[in-house]
Amino acid sequence: MLKDKGEQRTSLASLGEFGLIDHLTANFKITQSSTVKGIGDDAAVLDFESKKVVVSTDLLVEGVHFDLSYMPLKHLGYKAVVVNVSDIYAMNAKATQVTISIAVSNRFPLEALEELYAGIQLAAKMYNVDVIGGDTTSSTKGLLISVTAIGEIEEEKIAYRNGAKENDLLVVTGDIGGAFLGLKVLQREKTVFEVNPNNQPDLDMYSYIIERQLKPEARKDIPPLLHDLDVKPTSMIDISDGLSSEIMHLCKQSDVGCNLYEDKIPLDPQVISTCEEFNLDSTMVALSGGEDYELLFTISQEDFPKIKANPNLTVIGHMTQESEGIHLITRANTKIPLQAQGWNAMDQ
Numbered sequence: 001m002l003k004d005k006g007e008q009r010t011s012l013a014s015l016g017e018f019g020l021i022d023h024l025t026a027n028f029k030i031t032q033s034s035t036v037k038g039i040g041d042d043a044a045v046l047d048f049e050s051k052k053v054v055v056s057t058d059l060l061v062e063g064v065h066f067d068l069s070y071m072p073l074k075h076l077g078y079k080a081v082v083v084n085v086s087d088i089y090a091m092n093a094k095a096t097q098v099t100i101s102i103a104v105s106n107r108f109p110l111e112a113l114e115e116l117y118a119g120i121q122l123a124a125k126m127y128n129v130d131v132i133g134g135d136t137t138s139s140t141k142g143l144l145i146s147v148t149a150i151g152e153i154e155e156e157k158i159a160y161r162n163g164a165k166e167n168d169l170l171v172v173t174g175d176i177g178g179a180f181l182g183l184k185v186l187q188r189e190k191t192v193f194e195v196n197p198n199n200q201p202d203l204d205m206y207s208y209i210i211e212r213q214l215k216p217e218a219r220k221d222i223p224p225l226l227h228d229l230d231v232k233p234t235s236m237i238d239i240s241d242g243l244s245s246e247i248m249h250l251c252k253q254s255d256v257g258c259n260l261y262e263d264k265i266p267l268d269p270q271v272i273s274t275c276e277e278f279n280l281d282s283t284m285v286a287l288s289g290g291e292d293y294e295l296l297f298t299i300s301q302e303d304f305p306k307i308k309a310n311p312n313l314t315v316i317g318h319m320t321q322e323s324e325g326i327h328l329i330t331r332a333n334t335k336i337p338l339q340a341q342g343w344n345a346m347d348q
């Protein structure tokens with residue numbers, strides 16, 4: 001009798017490297033006109049005609065960037081693609097291809113890699129990118145995934161980190177802080193589960209923030225939205241590490257300062273209620289939390305009327321002269337210097 005898929009354990013050795021690659025990539029379809037040759041040769045072949053090409057890579061290491069005890073492999077595959085295409089959108093570009101490289105120990109059966117690739121395939125479909133290659137090798141311990149994302153853009157539309165000007169408005173997409181709190185909840189539940197495996201957590205009230213952690217989405221919609229609104233961001237970055245450190249990157253590279261307004265930072269109600277529960281300051285979480293994969297960008301003041309009615313976009317501050325520094329203006333109207341990790345209360 002066939003066992004449940006979940007119980008089946010086919011050893012990787014029984015397939016061999018080539019059998020494994022064929023098996024995992026059999027369902028990938030090419031949809032981008034810029035992909036001339038995908039998986040199957042010594043190298044992929046791409047043709048971007050008159051467009052500029054943007055390329056970004058991330059390496060994810062088990063135990064450092066993810067914990068498989070609460071991150072299902074399908075989610076991990078999905079997230080590995082998402083975090084990479086996010087970097088492409090942060091250039092104001094369209095993501096077109098990805099490569100996937102993995103190192104796996106023999107503790108993983110084929111079925112685990114099938115799960116991982118199901119997530120990769122789902123993300124590739126969602127973000128409309130072709131999987132055009134990769135590499136497969138063994139590791140002595142744990143799982144490593146490296147994804148390279150490729151995208152295309154007209155040269156004049158590229159948004160670098162270094163283009164922000166004094167008086168530009170600072171804009172953020174969506175809301176922030178959720179992914180960090182989702183992780184906090186999952187870590188707590190893991191501890192509870194370890195104490196008593198019969199404890200089935202009720203996580204309904206945390207559904208949004210857990211999804212932000214386990215199934216983050218990149219803002220594929222923002223480059224075309226900005227195009228439609230006829231707004232060219234003067235600088236842009238994605239929020240992988242927390243609002244504070246991303247603001248500092250924009251400021252440092254653009255030689256400007258910034259005033260960020262605490263009361264403008266967009267927070268989901270679940271972020272606010274979970275902060276209360278964990279006794280955390282929601283502004284601190286938004287500033288240093290990370291992994292939200294929203295976009296942070298600057299626009300010139302004259303573009304404000306074009307974005308002001310859009311519920312996806314929130315103006316949270318403005319850029320200043322570099323000499324004015326980088327500050328959080330609190331609800332109580334005090335000015336606190338921002339630090340890479342939130343703020344330093346000692347500087348008040």
Ligand code: ADP
Pocket residue numbers: 021025038039040041042043044100101102131132133134135136
């Ligand atoms: P090489 O020996 O030149 O590294 P491989 O046998 O590793 O070639 O790869 C064969 C083909 O399969 C190539 O097109 C490669 O890009 C692709 N490939 C290998 N591993 C993966 C993977 N993990 N995911 C997607 N494509 C892969």
Ligand code: MG
Pocket residue numbers: 134135136
């Ligand atoms: Mg190879």
